[in-house]
Amino acid sequence: MNYVSAENLTKSYGLKVLFKDIAFNVNEGDKIAIVAKNGSGKSTLLKILMGKEIADSGNVVINKDIQVVLFDQEIEFDSALSVEEFMMTLDSPPIMAVKNYHHALHTEDPDDMDKALAEMEMHKAWDLENEMKQILTQLKITDLEAKMGTLSGGQIKRVALAKLLTETRAEHRHILLIMDEPTNHLDVEMVEWLENYLSKAKITLLLVTHDRYFLDSVCDIIWEMEDNNLYVHHGSYATYLENKIIREENLNSTIDKAQNLYRKELEWMRRQPKARTTKSKSRIGDFYETEKVAKQDTRKQSLELDFEMKRLGKKILELKHIDKSFGSKVLLKDFSYQFQRGEKVGIIGQNGTGKSTLLNIIQGLEPYDNGEIETGETIKFGYFSQKGLTYKEDERVIDFIKEIGENFPLANGRTISASQFLRLFLFDDQTQYSPISKLSGGEKRRLHLMYVLYQNPNFLIFDEPTNDLDLPTLTVLENFLLQFQGSLIIVSHDRYFMDRIVDHVLAFEGEGKVRGFVGNFSEYREVRSQELSKKSPAVEAKPKVETPTPKTEVEKPPQRKLSFKEQRELEMIDKEMPNLEKLRAEILEKLNNETDYDKISTLSAELQKLGDELENLELRWLELQE
Structure with missing residues (x-):
């Protein structure tokens, strides 16, 4: 449908x-x-x-x-x-049936109850509230x-x-x-x-x-x-991603050909007299079409930059026996950790366990109850928080960045301009000269990220950096952070982002306990899951019985053999499924390259039908295998 x-x-x-x-x-x-x-x-x-x-x-x-x-x-x-x-403000018949049922329970009117019960049955709403x-x-x-x-x-x-x-x-x-x-x-x-x-x-x-x-x-x-x-x-x-790369390679090839033709046609245009024949007017029209293609800019800026980051000394950051509570809620209890040069630490845990509080304590924005913090003299923090930007109403994007500096320093004394740095993070020339107030919410978030990075810190602290950032920007940010030589702390619920970036995890496990783990997010989760499964009540529910019992073989139910007809059906499915998979791949390839609306509709319908057929075959194959 x-x-x-x-x-x-x-x-x-x-x-x-x-x-x-x-x-x-x-x-x-x-x-x-x-x-x-x-x-x-x-x-x-x-x-x-x-x-x-x-x-x-x-x-x-x-x-x-x-x-x-x-x-x-x-x-x-x-x-x-x-x-x-x-929740009950939903304007749908099943929800209305639940509300009428509750009303009938309170009024104790038999007619209301009969009507409410009939509504509950009609809309199958009995399990909805649960x-x-x-x-x-x-x-x-x-x-x-x-x-x-x-x-x-x-x-x-x-x-x-x-x-x-x-x-x-x-x-x-x-x-x-x-x-x-x-x-x-x-x-x-x-x-x-x-x-x-x-x-x-x-x-x-x-x-x-x-x-x-x-x-x-x-x-x-x-x-x-x-x-x-x-x-x-x-x-x-x-x-x-694979399809996108192929499309861009094809486009670049088309542009190269158009540029070669454009150079030849440009020479012809310059030699032509003012009076035009019908034939030359047609060629002129073709020239302008070729010019459009030839002047497309498909260059993708990369982040292969050698940053001149402020030098990190021997002492980076060390927290010793830190305690922090809000009333009876304990967030940190005897927490100690020494951050290393170039270390990328991911902080994880449920909401409200103290992750953001730790970031504020590290930067001196929040007092702690007990303990000691030693911060290296060369440390320059860059904090990307969830609060957002503060800017003048009509201030332009480029001017906002230039307040920090006209240029961003690279190694060997080289620099790139503020405009070039903005372009690296997907701000095109038109957007750079637009007022910040005209940006979308996600673009403002990206500009905030730019503002932090452009100050060239050597210790980055990111609190939920992926919220409201688009996927292209996230890819650019990940590439930046993978090359970043300084220290990094990230608080994030984005599993892919954490897996790609961090090499050490600090896990807030509740009641002030923070656990250090060498590895990425998924590796920690796997180890934690195994630990919890070993401690589950199902495993420890019954004590071991001391009285020895004789070992007996558990008698398995006899496995029914396939009939001749079923065996033939299984063989046919084994042969048919690869052919259908191949056909499905061919249709997908056609869809990715098709622009005609009617053909797309036809191919989509074929793909849906083929998908249903494959699903039914797979289910039947599983039944026969079992």
Whole structure:
């Protein structure tokens, strides 16, 4: 079933074109991730699908039988409502049935109760309230009587997420679920639960996320928005990167050919008299088309820079027997750690265990109860916090960076300009001369990151740096940090980012205990999981029985042999599946290179049919194997 179709969709803001003549389809069961640089039009495209923005031209057709539901960064709520009351404000028949049932319980009117019971049966709402509470518990919202106005920003977002998931469960209509950065403000356990929930749920999903593990686990289609176009990739994040490289290589080859032709045609243009023949006018038209291609700038700035970082002395940073509590809540208890030159430390733990407090203590922004801190004389901290930028209303991006300095120092006495450094972090010339107030939220976050790095610190402290950063910027940041010769502390819930960057983990395990672990995030999680499984009650539930018992072989049920017909069926499946996989790969390749709307629709339908056939064969193969 087709949910959404778009043709020749164009949207601009003033001179800035976000996308031009793009086309796409969303079909039932699709799980799509949108990947783009901040400011490329992701949020605008979502608003157009929600009916909150109007495209300049083109058509968007949304199936009248579906409902579009958005999980946004900005959440509206009545601060006087309790969590449970807020959850019950859902306008769906199953939720209304639950509310009417509760009302009937209080009024004790037999007619009301009969009507409420009939509604509960009709909308299959008996388990809905329990499921709602289970979702809230998984997202660590346990006090349902708490007023919405008393919750933190992160808690409000988690309650809103629970409400959205309950709505998709409650509705029996077709729903297109749109989620903009759903993993922000969630700890690792919550992210993994949501990842598992969405990957298994039979929903149609359009997702914007910077979490690459989450993306790979949940989505199987990637929309890439770049250079005013939309490219569709079927497969994993790695497949998208491979396709992107191939496309850029092909484009560069086309540009090289156009540049050679352009030089020849330019000489001809200069020799021509003012009076033009019909033939020469046609050639002139071709010349200008060739010029457009030849003058495309596809150069991708790299971060292969030899930074002239301020020298680090022998003493870096040492914390000795640090204690920190807020009332009865212990955050740090007898914590000691000595940071080394070039060490990249990742700090992990549940929200509220003291991670950000430790960062503030290190920088002298927060007092500690007991202990001692020794900081090297040469240390220059660079702190990327979650608070955001402070800037003048009409200040331009380039001027904001130039307040620190005109140039950024490299080794051997070389420098690069502020503009060149901004370009390395994906700020093009037009954006550099725009007011900061005109930037998107993600672009402001990227500028804040630039502001910290441009000050050339030798000890970086990052508190949730990946929140609201787009994937292209994250890739640039990762490359920067991998080359960074100074010391680094990162607090992040982004598993991919932590795995790629850190070489040592400080894990806040609660009640003031901080554990050091040599390795990356996933390695720590694996060791921790093994330790917890050994300590689980299931293993220690029963004491060992001292009385010896005779060993007896457990009699296995006889395994039924396959019939001749089943054996033949298994052999046929073994032969058929590789052929279907090959056919599927061929269709995917055609889709990645196809731009014609009708052909894309036909190929997408073929791919869906083929996917269903493969799934059925795999299930039957497993049955026969067992």
